[in-house]
Amino acid sequence: MLERFKVPEKDRVYVAHDRIKQATHDILRHVGVDEQGATASADVLIKNDLRGVESHGVSNGLRRYVDEYNTGVLNGTPNFEIEHETSTTARVNANNALGTHVGPWAMELAIEKASKHGMGAVSVHTSGHLAGCGYYAMQAAEADMVGHAMTAGGANQTVPTWGSKPLLGTNPIAYAAPANEMPPFLFDVATTQVANNKIGLARRTGATILPGWIADKSGEPILEEIPAPENGEFYSLHIGGTRENGSHKGFGFALMNEIICNGFTGLGSGPVTGIKHGGHFFMAYQVEAFTDLAKFKSDMDDLLRYIAAVPPSKGFERVVYAGLLEAEEEQKRLKDGIPYHHEVVEWFESYCAEAGIECDLR
Amino acid sequence: MLERFKVPEKDRVYVAHDRIKQATHDILRHVGVDEQGATASADVLIKNDLRGVESHGVSNGLRRYVDEYNTGVLNGTPNFEIEHETSTTARVNANNALGTHVGPWAMELAIEKASKHGMGAVSVHTSGHLAGCGYYAMQAAEADMVGHAMTAGGANQTVPTWGSKPLLGTNPIAYAAPANEMPPFLFDVATTQVANNKIGLARRTGATILPGWIADKSGEPILEEIPAPENGEFYSLHIGGTRENGSHKGFGFALMNEIICNGFTGLGSGPVTGIKHGGHFFMAYQVEAFTDLAKFKSDMDDLLRYIAAVPPSKGFERVVYAGLLEAEEEQKRLKDGIPYHHEVVEWFESYCAEAGIECDLR
Numbered sequence: 001m002l003e004r005f006k007v008p009e010k011d012r013v014y015v016a017h018d019r020i021k022q023a024t025h026d027i028l029r030h031v032g033v034d035e036q037g038a039t040a041s042a043d044v045l046i047k048n049d050l051r052g053v054e055s056h057g058v059s060n061g062l063r064r065y066v067d068e069y070n071t072g073v074l075n076g077t078p079n080f081e082i083e084h085e086t087s088t089t090a091r092v093n094a095n096n097a098l099g100t101h102v103g104p105w106a107m108e109l110a111i112e113k114a115s116k117h118g119m120g121a122v123s124v125h126t127s128g129h130l131a132g133c134g135y136y137a138m139q140a141a142e143a144d145m146v147g148h149a150m151t152a153g154g155a156n157q158t159v160p161t162w163g164s165k166p167l168l169g170t171n172p173i174a175y176a177a178p179a180n181e182m183p184p185f186l187f188d189v190a191t192t193q194v195a196n197n198k199i200g201l202a203r204r205t206g207a208t209i210l211p212g213w214i215a216d217k218s219g220e221p222i223l224e225e226i227p228a229p230e231n232g233e234f235y236s237l238h239i240g241g242t243r244e245n246g247s248h249k250g251f252g253f254a255l256m257n258e259i260i261c262n263g264f265t266g267l268g269s270g271p272v273t274g275i276k277h278g279g280h281f282f283m284a285y286q287v288e289a290f291t292d293l294a295k296f297k298s299d300m301d302d303l304l305r306y307i308a309a310v311p312p313s314k315g316f317e318r319v320v321y322a323g324l325l326e327a328e329e330e331q332k333r334l335k336d337g338i339p340y341h342h343e344v345v346e347w348f349e350s351y352c353a354e355a356g357i358e359c360d361l362r
Numbered sequence: 363m364l365e366r367f368k369v370p371e372k373d374r375v376y377v378a379h380d381r382i383k384q385a386t387h388d389i390l391r392h393v394g395v396d397e398q399g400a401t402a403s404a405d406v407l408i409k410n411d412l413r414g415v416e417s418h419g420v421s422n423g424l425r426r427y428v429d430e431y432n433t434g435v436l437n438g439t440p441n442f443e444i445e446h447e448t449s450t451t452a453r454v455n456a457n458n459a460l461g462t463h464v465g466p467w468a469m470e471l472a473i474e475k476a477s478k479h480g481m482g483a484v485s486v487h488t489s490g491h492l493a494g495c496g497y498y499a500m501q502a503a504e505a506d507m508v509g510h511a512m513t514a515g516g517a518n519q520t521v522p523t524w525g526s527k528p529l530l531g532t533n534p535i536a537y538a539a540p541a542n543e544m545p546p547f548l549f550d551v552a553t554t555q556v557a558n559n560k561i562g563l564a565r566r567t568g569a570t571i572l573p574g575w576i577a578d579k580s581g582e583p584i585l586e587e588i589p590a591p592e593n594g595e596f597y598s599l600h601i602g603g604t605r606e607n608g609s610h611k612g613f614g615f616a617l618m619n620e621i622i623c624n625g626f627t628g629l630g631s632g633p634v635t636g637i638k639h640g641g642h643f644f645m646a647y648q649v650e651a652f653t654d655l656a657k658f659k660s661d662m663d664d665l666l667r668y669i670a671a672v673p674p675s676k677g678f679e680r681v682v683y684a685g686l687l688e689a690e691e692e693q694k695r696l697k698d699g700i701p702y703h704h705e706v707v708e709w710f711e712s713y714c715a716e717a718g719i720e721c722d723l724r
Contacts (some may be wrong), residue, residue, distance in 0.1 A: 088450060088480040089651040118450040119481045123652050146622065162682070164675040167668075175618040177625070185621060187614035193607070210606055219675045228496040239601060239608050244572055245555070246601050250608075251550035252684040253615070256537040257670075259547060259662065260508065263539070266653035269665040289451040290485050291628035300621070306529075307617075313526040313581045320524070322614040 006339075007054070008205055013345045014337035015361045021046040022057055023359045025350055030355045031069040033076035037101035041065075044090070044100040044135045049338045052329035053188070055197035056132035059344045061203075065129070066351075068116050074098050074128050080105060087117050091265060092124045097147065099130030099280060107136040107282040113279035118289030125265035125281040133174030134188030140284040141176035141184045144293055149174045152261035152278025155270030158192050158236040161248045164219035166235045167271050169278055170196055171257040176323070179300035182308075183327030192236040202228035204341055212241035257281075315334055367417065367563045368701075375707045376699035377723045383408040385710055386420055387688070392717050393431040395438035399463035400562045403427070406462040411700045414691035415550070417559035418494035421566075421706045427460055427491070428713075436490050442467060449479050452628060453519045454486045461492030461513065463701050468705040469498040469644040473505050480651030486642040489626035495536030496550030503538035503546045506655055510647070511536045514623035514640025517632030518553050520598040523610045526581035528597045529633050531640055532558055539649040541662035542573060544670075545689030553616035554598040564590035566703055574603035619643075 014223045021042045028038035033055045034105035050056030062113025068074040078095035080102055085091075090109055094102040106122045113120025130136075133149035140147025153169025160167045172195070174188035193213045202209060209360075215235045221242055222234075258278070264267045265279040310319040333339075345361055383404045390400035411419030430436040438455035442464055447453075452471055456464040468484045475482025492498075495511035502509025515531025522529045534557070536550035552558075554577040564571060573585045577597045583604060584596075601612025620640070624631045627641040649655045672681040695701075707723055714721035 014652055084653065086480040086651045091652050117479065118448040119483060121481060121647070121652075146625075159675075160669065160672060160683075162674050162678040162680070163672045165672055167672055175619045175621075176615075177618075185617065187618055189611045189614060212607060232437055239606060239611050245574060245603060245607065247613075248684070249551045249601050251613075252537075252551060255547065255683060256539075256549055258665070259537075259539045260647075263508075263658050263661055263665075264647075264649070264652035266661075268661040269668075272661075272664045272668050285483070285622075285626075287626070288455050289448045290483075290626035291446065295628055296625050299625055299628075299630040299634075302634045303620070305624075306631075306634050307522065310522060310525045310527055310529055312524050313521075316524040318524065319522055321522075321617060322610070 006205065009343045011341050011343045012339040013362065014069050014143060014339050015345060016333060017046055017050055019361050020049070020058065020338060023352060023357070023361065024062060026357045026359065027062065027066065027348075027355070028076075029065050029349060030357060031076060033098075033101070034070065037078075039100055040104045040287050041100035044104065044131055046338075047135055048132055049356045050330045051134070051326040052290045052333070053132060053134065053326065055195050055201055055344055055348070059340060060200050061129065061131055063347065068098075068128060078102070082284070084147045087120065087292070088113050088119055090122045092122060092123050094127035096126055096128070102127050103130055103136050103149075103280065103282070104139065106280065107139045107147070107149065107284070110284045111140055111145060114140075114284035114286040114289075115143070118286050119284065121281065121283040123261070123264035124282070125267050126277070127280060128277055130280055132188050133172050134176070134186055136282055137174040137176035137188065138184070138186055138202065141178040141186070143284070144178050144297075145287060146285040147174075147176040148283040149281065150257045150261050151280045152258050152270060154278065157196060158238055158254065159215045161238065162331050163249045166219075168254045168258055169270065170236060171261075173253060173257055177300060178297055181302055182301050182304035183324055185300070185304065185321060186326060188321030188322070191239055191250050191257060193239060193250075196236060199228050199234070200231070203230075204343070212235065212245070214322045218219045237269055252288045258290040367560050367567065367569060369416070369532070369703045370567055373703050374701040375704050375724065376701050377707060378699050379408055379412055379696060381723050382411070382420065382700060382710070383704070385714060385719070385723065386424060388719045388721065389424065389428065389710075389713060390438075390715070392719060393428050393429065393438065394460050395460075395463070399438060399440075399459065403459070403460055403462035404467045406466065406493055409497055409550060410494055412692045412695045413496075413688040415494060415496065415688065417557050417563055421702060422559045422562050423491065423493055424707065425540040430460075440464070450475050450481055450483065452484045454484060456486050456489035458488055458490070464489050465492055465498050465511075465642065465644070468500065468642065469509070469511065469646070469710040470502045472644045472646045476502075476507055476646035476648040476651075477505070480654055481646065482649050483643065483645040485623070485626035486644070487629050488639070489642060490639055492549050492642055495534050496538070496548055497667045498644055499536040499538035499544070499550065499652060500548055503548070505646070506540050506659075507649060509536070510645040511643065512619045513642045514620050514632060514639055516640065519558060520600055520616065521577045521581045523605050523613045524601065528581075530620055531632065532598060533616040533623075535615060535619055539662060540659055541573060541666055542659045544663050544666035545686055547666065548685030548688060550684070553601055553619060555601060555603050555612075558598060560611040561590050561596070562593070565592070566705070574607070575599065596613070638721050668711040
């Protein structure tokens with residue numbers, strides 16, 4: 001994540017990961033989430049925070065999820081219904097589970113199918129926010145497979161190339177692949193210039209928004225540096241920003257995501273149907289179905305080590321691959337705690353006090 | 363394709379597609395390619411030209427392939443050896459076949475596996491240039507599946523984010539999905555700002571190269587508009603161009619491509635091994651393995667129609683999705699012929715005259 005999105009030093013409160021995870025679990029239980037769901041969601045969110053992906057951790061997410069459980073948008077005790085199944089695939093109705101609740105289960109199902117038949121994929125509909133896709137792709141990498149996860153997100157956020165109105169969501173895409181000695185490849189990005197949650201983070205940290213990152217409400221890309229606008233006061237742009245700089249490529253990846261995540265659920269596409277939460281897609285490739293696993297992982301070490309040794313260009317310290325900085329950050333945060341904005345910690349403390357949850361974060 | 367890459371009006375010679383396809387086939391036969399290979403390659407290359415993707419048609423490709431056959435880099439009579447196979451996957455040694463020779467066959471194998479088991483994927487090594495990935499993804503869409511194709515390309519062309527030396531190839535990625543009434547989704551892009559072949563096209567057409575598209579030989583992005591440099595006088599940049607504009611996203615997609623295309627062949631990664639031609643990857647998703655096919659295709663029509671109806675922003679005529687303009691161009695070129703640069707047509711004519719091939723292109 002760019003420096004501008006990090007919590008400023010003066011606002012940081014460092015919290016031990018197991019304490020914030022327990023508090024997250026307890027708050028989710030308090031709003032009626034079953035034990036499996038509270039455990040799964042707390043693990044996804046705190047793993048994101050540990051890896052420095054705080055745009056998809058508890059800071060932006062938990063308040064919203066609590067509201068969605070309290071207003072009945074989300075179901076804390078869902079039954080996951082497999083509506084259609086083959087040896088390699090399944091389509092699941094998540095019964096209004098939070099994405100972080102059903103996601104780990106759905107990826108396990110894909111992994112199980114891949115371990116028997118070489119590949120496995122599961123499409124999921126009627127489910128809430130997934131909190132990024134990296135966690136799920138990583139489940140497959142931890143099982144020595146290549147993982148792939150996507151979610152169509154909420155429609156009508158991102159202006160397509162040459163368009164004046166928003167169409168798709170931020171439609172993130174993740175892949176992960178294992179190595180032996182090097183930290184695994186873990187790639188997880190919105191198909192927009194910048195994830196919407198990062199605009200929220202920028203508002204909190206006072207960071208500015210760079211030229212070409214977002215569009216105004218008439219769809220025109222904003223080509224100067226501005227303070228982070230309020231939610232609802234901007235649209236996203238696809239990776240590239242303008243057609244000349246390749247936004248049709250970002251739009252194409254986003255549309256592929258839309259077609260697979262929503263098309264494979266049978267529910268139709270968000271912009272057309274108005275369905276708020278888009279489908280998710282989880283996939284695992286068994287490495288041995290193609291080649292020798294030990295050779296693959298040793299080739300991965302060679303490749304990832306080679307990349308980390310590419311000499312940096314002027315003004316930069318090092319070359320990294322997706323997953324390297326996050327793995328280093330995780331080691332640091334496991335030791336030192338996770339640096340949350342004090343407002344986030346205060347929200348936890350006041351929620352816990354009101355709800356009668358024991359919670360010692362400092 | 364951007365206007366700047368098109369052949370200028372004054373240099374165009376329009377050639378009927380069946381004539382240029384026959385000539386391409388005959389030239390390939392003349393350099394020793396077997397009947398299956400000459401037919402397959404001519405179909406891939408002329409399909410690209412018909413769709414307006416002339417960066418991956420005969421203009422840039424055929425001369426190079428002829429050289430590679432004549433110097434023994436390519437094998438015109440290869441046996442495709444399936445080295446490893448499961449119900450859903452296969453790894454193939456293409457025995458130095460041109461990519462356009464083995465590609466259609468490999469995608470057929472993936473489609474056959476998907477039609478039986480829900481998904482199918484084939485990795486291919488020891489093979490030459492694939493000429494883009496769109497043709498192969500489209501084979502699956504024509505079989506009512508979602509298609510996915512990638513190739514790792516030649517290493518050491520593209521500078522990674524923050525790097526001073528090139529690492530990966532242009533590593534293109536394609537997806538295709540069928541609809542009923544609307545032209546199918548067909549997305550096929552290099553994971554660089556601009557495909558290397560397009561720099562060649564720009565040299566031929568006199569077009570300039572925009573800021574942030576390529577880097578100089580020290581890895582620094584060139585941030586002004588310049589004439590197209592010679593081959594070997596520049597490096598590519600990943601989609602986004604700079605880190606602030608998201609080049610880590612382009613780099614991540616390219617690395618995913620590298621890991622799957624080369625990792626799944628067992629041959630290791632191009633930058634590490636020095637192997638010139640990277641692996642290919644072909645995959646098909648059977649729609650019925652997830653949901654009802656008729657509903658999926660009708661949802662695709664609704665989505666694609668919705669996109670084409672998004673009002674354009676100021677200064678633009680319309681909003682399009684990947685595959686729409688190309689499908690329209692194909693209809694036009696089937697009727698009017700394909701507009702080649704006169705130098706390309708002259709090359710065909712002189713090659714045919716020398717080789718004693720009957721060839722009437724005008």
